Amino acid sequence: MGGTVMGGLVTETVRPGVQFIPDAAAAFRRADAQVRAEFGRGIRVALTFRSWANQMLMFVNWNRYVAGLGPHPGHSKAVHPSESFHVQGLALDSPDWTIPRIVQILAENGFVRNRLHVKNEEHHFEWLRDRDKNYGRPATAGGASTNQPSEEDDMYTDDKHREVLTASREILLYKMGTGVVAVGDGGFWPLPSEAYLELLIAWEIAGPNVVKRTIDQNELTAMLALKRTLSPMSTGAAEKVEAVLNLTAEDAERIAASIGRRPVVISESALAEIAKAAAAGAREGGESGAAEAINGLSFVTTIAG
Numbered sequence: 428m429g430g431t432v433m434g435g436l437v438t439e440t441v442r443p444g445v446q447f448i449p450d451a452a453a454a455f456r457r458a459d460a461q462v463r464a465e466f467g468r469g470i471r472v473a474l475t476f477r478s479w480a481n482q483m484l485m486f487v488n489w490n491r492y493v494a495g496l497g498p499h500p501g502h503s504k505a506v507h508p509s510e511s512f513h514v515q516g517l518a519l520d521s522p523d524w525t526i527p528r529i530v531q532i533l534a535e536n537g538f539v540r541n542r543l544h545v546k547n548e549e550h551h552f553e554w555l556r557d558r559d560k561n562y563g564r565p566a567t568a569g570g571a572s573t574n575q576p577s578e579e580d581d582m583y584t585d586d587k588h589r590e591v592l593t594a595s596r597e598i599l600l601y602k603m604g605t606g607v608v609a610v611g612d613g614g615f616w617p618l619p620s621e622a623y624l625e626l627l628i629a630w631e632i633a634g635p636n637v638v639k640r641t642i643d644q645n646e647l648t649a650m651l652a653l654k655r656t657l658s659p660m661s662t663g664a665a666e667k668v669e670a671v672l673n674l675t676a677e678d679a680e681r682i683a684a685s686i687g688r689r690p691v692v693i694s695e696s697a698l699a700e701i702a703k704a705a706a707a708g709a710r711e712g713g714e715s716g717a718a719e720a721i722n723g724l725s726f727v728t729t730i731a732g
Protein backbone atom coordinates (compact mmCIF):
# COMPACT_ATOMS: atom_id res chain seq x y z
CA MET A 428 0.00 0.00 0.00
CA GLY A 429 1.40 3.40 -0.91
CA GLY A 430 0.96 6.66 0.91
CA THR A 431 -2.49 7.25 -0.47
CA VAL A 432 -5.23 8.11 1.93
CA MET A 433 -7.05 4.79 2.05
CA GLY A 434 -5.06 2.53 -0.22
CA GLY A 435 -7.13 -0.56 -0.86
CA LEU A 436 -10.41 0.85 0.37
CA VAL A 437 -13.14 0.28 -2.18
CA THR A 438 -16.23 2.36 -1.59
CA GLU A 439 -19.49 2.51 -3.43
CA THR A 440 -21.70 5.54 -3.87
CA VAL A 441 -25.34 4.68 -3.26
CA ARG A 442 -26.44 8.21 -4.10
CA PRO A 443 -24.60 11.56 -3.85
CA GLY A 444 -23.25 11.93 -0.32
CA VAL A 445 -23.97 8.30 0.59
CA GLN A 446 -20.81 6.21 0.34
CA PHE A 447 -19.87 2.94 2.05
CA ILE A 448 -17.79 -0.17 1.46
CA PRO A 449 -19.86 -2.51 -0.76
CA ASP A 450 -21.22 -4.74 2.03
CA ALA A 451 -22.40 -1.74 4.03
CA ALA A 452 -23.75 -0.13 0.84
CA ALA A 453 -25.81 -3.26 0.16
CA ALA A 454 -27.12 -3.19 3.74
CA PHE A 455 -28.00 0.50 3.40
CA ARG A 456 -29.89 -0.21 0.14
CA ARG A 457 -31.96 -2.86 1.93
CA ALA A 458 -32.76 -0.58 4.85
CA ASP A 459 -33.45 2.33 2.49
CA ALA A 460 -35.86 0.22 0.39
CA GLN A 461 -37.75 -0.80 3.53
CA VAL A 462 -37.96 2.80 4.77
CA ARG A 463 -39.18 3.92 1.33
CA ALA A 464 -41.87 1.22 1.40
CA GLU A 465 -43.11 2.30 4.84
CA PHE A 466 -42.47 6.04 4.89
CA GLY A 467 -42.54 6.98 1.21
CA ARG A 468 -39.07 8.50 1.43
CA GLY A 469 -35.48 7.33 1.82
CA ILE A 470 -33.28 7.41 4.92
CA ARG A 471 -32.02 10.91 5.69
CA VAL A 472 -28.24 11.07 5.71
CA ALA A 473 -25.93 13.68 7.27
CA LEU A 474 -22.63 11.92 6.75
CA THR A 475 -21.25 8.56 5.64
CA PHE A 476 -17.69 8.12 4.33
CA ARG A 477 -14.91 10.51 5.28
CA SER A 478 -11.31 10.24 4.06
CA TRP A 479 -8.41 9.52 6.37
CA ALA A 480 -6.89 12.93 5.56
CA ASN A 481 -10.08 14.82 6.35
CA GLN A 482 -10.62 12.96 9.59
CA MET A 483 -7.00 13.56 10.62
CA LEU A 484 -7.27 17.27 9.90
CA MET A 485 -10.49 17.54 11.88
CA PHE A 486 -8.86 15.64 14.75
CA VAL A 487 -5.82 17.94 14.70
CA ASN A 488 -7.97 21.07 14.55
CA TRP A 489 -10.14 19.86 17.39
CA ASN A 490 -7.04 19.22 19.52
CA ARG A 491 -5.73 22.69 18.67
CA TYR A 492 -9.04 24.17 19.76
CA VAL A 493 -9.12 22.15 22.98
CA ALA A 494 -5.53 23.18 23.77
CA GLY A 495 -6.48 26.84 23.26
CA LEU A 496 -4.26 27.15 20.19
CA GLY A 497 -6.84 27.56 17.49
CA PRO A 498 -10.39 28.69 16.69
CA HIS A 499 -13.38 26.42 17.10
CA PRO A 500 -13.10 24.24 13.99
CA GLY A 501 -16.83 24.39 13.25
CA HIS A 502 -17.44 20.73 13.90
CA SER A 503 -17.98 18.57 16.96
CA LYS A 504 -15.22 16.51 18.56
CA ALA A 505 -13.44 14.49 15.88
CA VAL A 506 -11.84 11.17 16.83
CA HIS A 507 -8.53 9.99 15.46
CA PRO A 508 -8.99 8.42 11.98
CA SER A 509 -7.87 5.04 13.30
CA GLU A 510 -10.96 5.06 15.49
CA SER A 511 -13.39 6.36 12.92
CA PHE A 512 -15.86 3.99 11.31
CA HIS A 513 -16.56 6.81 8.85
CA VAL A 514 -13.00 6.47 7.56
CA GLN A 515 -13.56 2.72 7.14
CA GLY A 516 -16.70 3.32 5.06
CA LEU A 517 -18.91 1.65 7.68
CA ALA A 518 -20.63 4.55 9.45
CA LEU A 519 -23.82 6.49 8.93
CA ASP A 520 -24.93 9.67 10.68
CA SER A 521 -28.67 10.10 10.27
CA PRO A 522 -31.19 12.53 11.78
CA ASP A 523 -33.68 9.65 11.51
CA TRP A 524 -32.39 8.31 14.84
CA THR A 525 -35.42 10.06 16.36
CA ILE A 526 -37.79 7.67 14.56
CA PRO A 527 -37.82 4.30 16.40
CA ARG A 528 -39.13 2.29 13.44
CA ILE A 529 -36.29 3.56 11.18
CA VAL A 530 -33.74 2.81 13.91
CA GLN A 531 -35.23 -0.71 14.03
CA ILE A 532 -35.02 -1.16 10.23
CA LEU A 533 -31.41 0.01 10.24
CA ALA A 534 -30.58 -2.35 13.13
CA GLU A 535 -32.10 -5.32 11.28
CA ASN A 536 -29.69 -4.55 8.47
CA GLY A 537 -26.63 -4.28 10.70
CA PHE A 538 -26.52 -0.53 11.30
CA VAL A 539 -26.23 -0.27 15.06
CA ARG A 540 -25.99 2.78 17.32
CA ASN A 541 -22.98 1.61 19.28
CA ARG A 542 -21.64 4.99 20.32
CA LEU A 543 -24.50 5.89 22.61
CA HIS A 544 -22.06 6.07 25.51
CA VAL A 545 -20.46 9.08 23.79
CA LYS A 546 -22.13 12.48 24.13
CA ASN A 547 -23.88 13.82 21.00
CA GLU A 548 -23.48 10.55 19.08
CA GLU A 549 -27.17 9.56 19.04
CA HIS A 550 -27.19 10.04 15.26
CA HIS A 551 -24.23 7.70 14.69
CA PHE A 552 -24.78 4.17 13.26
CA GLU A 553 -22.10 1.62 12.43
CA TRP A 554 -22.59 -1.35 10.15
CA LEU A 555 -21.57 -4.62 11.85
CA ARG A 556 -21.69 -7.72 9.68
CA ASP A 557 -22.52 -10.03 12.63
CA ARG A 558 -25.59 -7.95 13.36
CA ASP A 559 -26.84 -7.82 9.78
CA LYS A 560 -29.80 -10.22 9.77
CA ASN A 561 -30.32 -9.78 6.04
CA TYR A 562 -26.71 -10.13 4.90
CA GLY A 563 -26.51 -11.23 1.28
CA ARG A 564 -30.19 -10.60 0.55
CA PRO A 565 -31.21 -8.23 -2.24
CA ALA A 566 -32.83 -4.87 -1.48
CA THR A 567 -36.40 -5.75 -2.36
CA ALA A 568 -38.37 -4.88 0.77
CA GLY A 569 -41.90 -3.67 0.08
CA GLY A 570 -41.39 -4.52 -3.58
CA ALA A 571 -39.05 -1.57 -3.93
CA SER A 572 -36.37 -3.38 -5.85
CA THR A 573 -33.07 -1.64 -6.32
CA ASN A 574 -30.08 -2.53 -8.37
CA GLN A 575 -27.46 -4.61 -6.61
CA PRO A 576 -24.03 -4.23 -8.18
CA SER A 577 -22.51 -7.67 -7.62
CA GLU A 578 -19.37 -6.76 -9.53
CA GLU A 579 -18.18 -4.34 -6.85
CA ASP A 580 -19.18 -6.73 -4.06
CA ASP A 581 -16.66 -9.23 -5.34
CA MET A 582 -13.90 -6.64 -5.11
CA TYR A 583 -14.20 -6.26 -1.35
CA THR A 584 -12.51 -9.33 0.06
CA ASP A 585 -11.26 -10.17 3.53
CA ASP A 586 -7.79 -9.20 2.33
CA LYS A 587 -9.05 -5.79 1.39
CA HIS A 588 -10.69 -5.46 4.75
CA ARG A 589 -7.40 -6.27 6.47
CA GLU A 590 -5.73 -3.64 4.32
CA VAL A 591 -8.29 -1.10 5.45
CA LEU A 592 -7.68 -1.92 9.09
CA THR A 593 -3.92 -1.79 8.60
CA ALA A 594 -4.33 1.66 7.13
CA SER A 595 -5.71 2.80 10.47
CA ARG A 596 -2.74 4.38 12.16
CA GLU A 597 -2.40 5.06 15.82
CA ILE A 598 0.55 7.43 16.13
CA LEU A 599 0.51 11.17 15.48
CA LEU A 600 3.70 12.92 14.42
CA TYR A 601 4.57 16.45 15.51
CA LYS A 602 7.53 18.54 14.49
CA MET A 603 9.02 20.35 17.47
CA GLY A 604 11.60 22.82 16.26
CA THR A 605 14.00 20.64 14.34
CA GLY A 606 12.95 17.44 16.11
CA VAL A 607 9.96 15.15 15.75
CA VAL A 608 7.76 13.69 18.47
CA ALA A 609 5.48 10.70 18.00
CA VAL A 610 2.36 10.72 20.16
CA GLY A 611 0.22 7.65 20.63
CA ASP A 612 -1.64 5.42 23.04
CA GLY A 613 1.31 4.27 25.09
CA GLY A 614 3.04 7.62 25.49
CA PHE A 615 5.21 9.89 23.39
CA TRP A 616 8.63 9.38 21.88
CA PRO A 617 11.14 11.99 20.73
CA LEU A 618 12.44 10.61 17.43
CA PRO A 619 16.23 10.78 17.12
CA SER A 620 16.19 11.52 13.38
CA GLU A 621 14.05 11.75 10.27
CA ALA A 622 15.05 8.16 9.50
CA TYR A 623 13.02 6.86 12.43
CA LEU A 624 10.12 9.03 11.36
CA GLU A 625 10.21 7.52 7.90
CA LEU A 626 10.26 4.03 9.31
CA LEU A 627 7.19 4.69 11.43
CA ILE A 628 5.42 5.96 8.33
CA ALA A 629 6.67 3.27 5.99
CA TRP A 630 5.68 0.52 8.38
CA GLU A 631 2.29 2.15 8.83
CA ILE A 632 2.65 2.64 12.53
CA ALA A 633 2.13 6.35 11.97
CA GLY A 634 0.21 8.28 9.35
CA PRO A 635 2.04 10.28 6.71
CA ASN A 636 0.89 13.55 8.23
CA VAL A 637 3.36 15.55 10.23
CA VAL A 638 2.10 18.59 12.08
CA LYS A 639 4.83 21.19 11.88
CA ARG A 640 4.70 23.58 14.75
CA THR A 641 6.10 24.15 18.19
CA ILE A 642 4.31 22.40 21.02
CA ASP A 643 5.15 22.60 24.68
CA GLN A 644 5.12 19.95 27.37
CA ASN A 645 1.70 21.04 28.68
CA GLU A 646 0.12 20.58 25.30
CA LEU A 647 1.80 17.25 24.82
CA THR A 648 0.45 16.11 28.18
CA ALA A 649 -3.03 17.34 27.27
CA MET A 650 -2.88 15.55 23.93
CA LEU A 651 -1.73 12.42 25.61
CA ALA A 652 -4.60 12.49 28.08
CA LEU A 653 -7.03 13.13 25.24
CA LYS A 654 -5.59 10.31 23.17
CA ARG A 655 -5.89 7.90 26.09
CA THR A 656 -9.52 8.85 26.57
CA LEU A 657 -10.23 8.39 22.90
CA SER A 658 -8.45 5.04 22.62
CA PRO A 659 -9.46 2.76 25.43
CA MET A 660 -8.28 -0.22 23.43
CA SER A 661 -4.62 -0.19 22.58
CA THR A 662 -3.52 -2.43 19.75
CA GLY A 663 0.17 -2.49 20.37
CA ALA A 664 1.20 0.64 18.50
CA ALA A 665 3.41 1.63 21.42
CA GLU A 666 5.31 -1.66 21.23
CA LYS A 667 5.81 -1.24 17.50
CA VAL A 668 7.21 2.25 18.00
CA GLU A 669 9.56 0.92 20.66
CA ALA A 670 10.76 -1.74 18.23
CA VAL A 671 11.58 0.92 15.63
CA LEU A 672 13.38 3.06 18.19
CA ASN A 673 15.42 0.08 19.35
CA LEU A 674 17.08 -0.10 15.95
CA THR A 675 20.56 1.41 15.86
CA ALA A 676 20.78 4.82 14.22
CA GLU A 677 22.77 3.28 11.36
CA ASP A 678 20.15 0.60 10.77
CA ALA A 679 17.35 3.15 10.87
CA GLU A 680 19.14 5.37 8.34
CA ARG A 681 19.95 2.43 6.07
CA ILE A 682 16.44 0.96 6.07
CA ALA A 683 14.80 4.37 5.70
CA ALA A 684 17.09 5.23 2.79
CA SER A 685 16.04 2.06 1.01
CA ILE A 686 12.38 3.02 1.40
CA GLY A 687 12.80 6.50 0.00
CA ARG A 688 9.54 7.94 1.24
CA ARG A 689 9.38 11.52 2.44
CA PRO A 690 7.02 12.64 5.20
CA VAL A 691 4.44 15.26 4.34
CA VAL A 692 4.50 18.38 6.46
CA ILE A 693 1.38 20.42 7.16
CA SER A 694 2.34 24.05 7.60
CA GLU A 695 0.88 26.36 10.22
CA SER A 696 -0.80 28.46 7.52
CA ALA A 697 -2.31 25.34 5.92
CA LEU A 698 -3.76 24.33 9.28
CA ALA A 699 -5.25 27.81 9.72
CA GLU A 700 -6.76 27.68 6.24
CA ILE A 701 -8.26 24.28 6.95
CA ALA A 702 -9.79 25.49 10.21
CA LYS A 703 -11.28 28.52 8.44
CA ALA A 704 -12.76 26.43 5.65
CA ALA A 705 -14.17 23.94 8.16
CA ALA A 706 -15.87 26.69 10.16
CA ALA A 707 -17.37 28.26 7.02
CA GLY A 708 -18.49 24.87 5.69
CA ALA A 709 -20.05 23.93 9.02
CA ARG A 710 -22.18 27.10 9.01
CA GLU A 711 -23.65 26.00 5.67
CA GLY A 712 -23.94 22.28 6.13
CA GLY A 713 -22.93 21.12 9.58
CA GLU A 714 -20.42 18.35 9.93
CA SER A 715 -20.66 17.18 6.34
CA GLY A 716 -20.44 20.79 5.13
CA ALA A 717 -17.20 21.18 7.05
CA ALA A 718 -15.82 17.96 5.60
CA GLU A 719 -16.80 19.08 2.12
CA ALA A 720 -15.17 22.48 2.57
CA ILE A 721 -11.94 20.87 3.75
CA ASN A 722 -12.08 18.51 0.80
CA GLY A 723 -12.44 21.49 -1.52
CA LEU A 724 -9.10 23.01 -0.50
CA SER A 725 -6.63 22.46 -3.31
CA PHE A 726 -3.81 21.30 -1.06
CA VAL A 727 -5.83 18.88 1.04
CA THR A 728 -5.80 16.04 -1.48
CA THR A 729 -2.02 16.14 -1.55
CA ILE A 730 -1.52 15.90 2.20
CA ALA A 731 -1.48 12.14 2.40
CA GLY A 732 0.08 11.67 -1.02
Ligand SMILES: [Zn+2]
Binds near residue numbers: 518520
Ligand atom coordinates in the same frame (compact mmCIF):
# COMPACT_ATOMS: atom_id res chain seq x y z
ZN1 LIG B 1 -20.75 9.49 13.00
